[in-house]
Amino acid sequence: MSKHRIVIEPSSENSNYWKDLWNYRGLFYFLAWRDVLVKYKQTAIGLLWAVIRPLLTIFVMWFIGWLFESKVPQGIPRILLVCAATLPWQFFSSSFSEASGSLVANSNLLTKVYFPRLIIPASTVIVCLIDFLISFVILLIIMLYYQFVPDVKILLLPLFLFLALVTSIGAGLFIAALNVKYRDFRYVIPFIVQFGLYISPIAFSSADIYNSTRIPQLVKYIYTLNPMVGIIDGFRWCILGGETPLHLNPFIASITVSILLLIMGIWYFRKMEKSFADVI
Amino acid sequence: MENNIIQVENISKRYLLNHQNTGSYNSLRDVITDKAQSIFRPSKIFSKTNTEEFWALNNVSFEVKQGDRVGIIGRNGAGKSTLLKILSRIVTPTKGRITIDGRVASLLEVGTGFHPELTGRENIFLNGSILGMRKAEIKSKFDEIVEFSGVEQFLDTPVKRYSSGMYVRLAFAVAAHLEPEILIVDEVLAVGDAEFQKKCLGKMKDVSSSGRTVLFVSHNMAAIQSLCDKAIYLSKAKYKKQARLIK
Structure with a gap:
């Protein structure tokens, strides 16, 4: 008979899940396209928002860093140091919060059609990725203004962008699945994003933390567990060059946390996925 | 078998x-x-x-043969919609097993995923892909869909400015052009004015007479009579009987 045989059973592990996901890539594309279209509809300045929002954050974080006199490596303008960190942070915070709320925002789809639910949070991240690429213009302009020429390491940037993607999808999937059942998480997300802005190396650099004698060793360890630390340090290392070295051990710790987040996020999402339509 | x-x-x-x-x-x-x-x-x-x-459904068993057009009837709360949701893989059953041989498209609501800010044109593509059509498929049927809906003039207007009738017509037009092997439809024909309803019913007949398998839930017995050749009767979450309809 037909090659599309579907077996529906109570708790059967759908062995075709990843194949299904591939078959539904068209829907993934259309949902991402919808989010891109809708995002700046009926706004006067449209896409400019993708530049203005990170720009304002850069100024504020630059001001905080300047006020508290955080250290700036030799030969690098402070604004460039802040910018190289704010852009990945902005990408993480927006894709994390969008992905976390995405299932509830699309509840009408969840209860009316079948598709691998992973598509929804994944497609919202695409919009944030596009915003990130647009906001990259800020960095280019600042570099041009200070006539700062990055070295060949900048070619490794996509790798760190990918890490940021992994982290935000991992955390996003986890919270999105929890949010379906417990709407409490809707209130947790802004806190994570707000605190993250201050405990990640944006206004300061990781070297300040590691070289400080006032900070206990334990706090330094905890600090490295923030996956954004490794990612932001990586961005700075790629863009600014040798003056902002990549601390290897903390970096490995951060990456490990990112990957664990992704694995846990997917695992929990897959576990809860079947009951989404029942409890949403 | x-x-x-x-x-x-x-x-x-x-x-x-x-x-x-x-x-x-x-x-x-x-x-x-x-x-x-x-x-x-x-x-x-x-x-x-x-x-x-x-128990929204209790020990229900039946089978549907290739090309059958089956109406599912029963009172409110008999479990019809739950059954359709399980068949369309939106919710999982607590017990039992279902085997389906073929591509399923389910139409549990008119205009699923329509976005008010998007234009009619954009929504045709979005809704089509949500219902399981491929991009090329939507493109090739685009003109037909637009003609069926009768909203050519407002194709580039956001659907939030549509009258409710226009909205529903456009949504149904997309759904009517689905071509799966198995079509699952929940009470969606009760839309639009009498003339459009007739048009929908006609379209549904075309779809079902082309050898496709159709499962159709409705309270409208006239619609069931004209569309289906069999009916399954559910009552209080249980399967009661299946019968051939007399034309």
Whole structure:
């Protein structure tokens, strides 16, 4: 008979899940396209928002860093140091919060059609990725203004962008699945994003933390567990060059946390996925 | 057995209902103090409620043959919509097993995923892909869809500015051009004015007479009579009987 045989059973592990996901890539594309279209509809300045929002954050974080006199490596303008960190942070915070709320925002789809639910949070991240690429213009302009020429390491940037993607999808999937059942998480997300802005190396650099004698060793360890630390340090290392070295051990710790987040996020999402339509 | 396209075996679906144990609240003050207490004593939130099982479907079995057009009838709450949701893989059954041989498209609501900010044109593509059409498929049927809906003039207007009739017509037009092997439809024909309803019914007939298998839930017996050749009767979550309809 037909090659599309579907077996529906109570708790059967759908062995075709990843194949299904591939078959539904068209829907993934259309949902991402919808989010891109809708995002700046009926706004006067449209896409400019993708530049203005990170720009304002850069100024504020630059001001905080300047006020508290955080250290700036030799030969690098402070604004460039802040910018190289704010852009990945902005990408993480927006894709994390969008992905976390995405299932509830699309509840009408969840209860009316079948598709691998992973598509929804994944497609919202695409919009944030596009915003990130647009906001990259800020960095280019600042570099041009200070006539700062990055070295060949900048070619490794996509790798760190990918890490940021992994982290935000991992955390996003986890919270999105929890949010379906417990709407409490809707209130947790802004806190994570707000605190993250201050405990990640944006206004300061990781070297300040590691070289400080006032900070206990334990706090330094905890600090490295923030996956954004490794990612932001990586961005700075790629863009600014040798003056902002990549601390290897903390970096490995951060990456490990990112990957664990992704694995846990997917695992929990897959576990809860079947009951989404029942409890949403 | 060979040409059973859908085989449903002992399907059951259980929901848990929460009931509040307490007597009626007398005053706003009682409500407030009670809520306040439950904040400080979280265990109270849970102890207050007890759960009851509710079987939305109970041991339902039947099969559908290739090319059958089956109407599913029953009173409100008989489990028809739950059955369709299980068949379309939106919810999982608690017990039982279903085997389906073919591509399924389900139409449980008109205009699923329509976005008010998008234009009619954009929504055709979005809705089409949500219902399982490929991009090339939508493109090739685009003109037909637009013509069927009769909203050519407003194709580039956001659908939030559409009248409700236009909205529903456009949504149905997309759905009517689905071409799956199995089509699952829930009570969606009751839209638009009488003339459009007739058009929809005609379109549905075309779809079903082209050898496709159709499962159709409706309270409109006239629609079932004209569309389907068989009917399944559900009552109180149980399968009652299946019968051939007399034309």
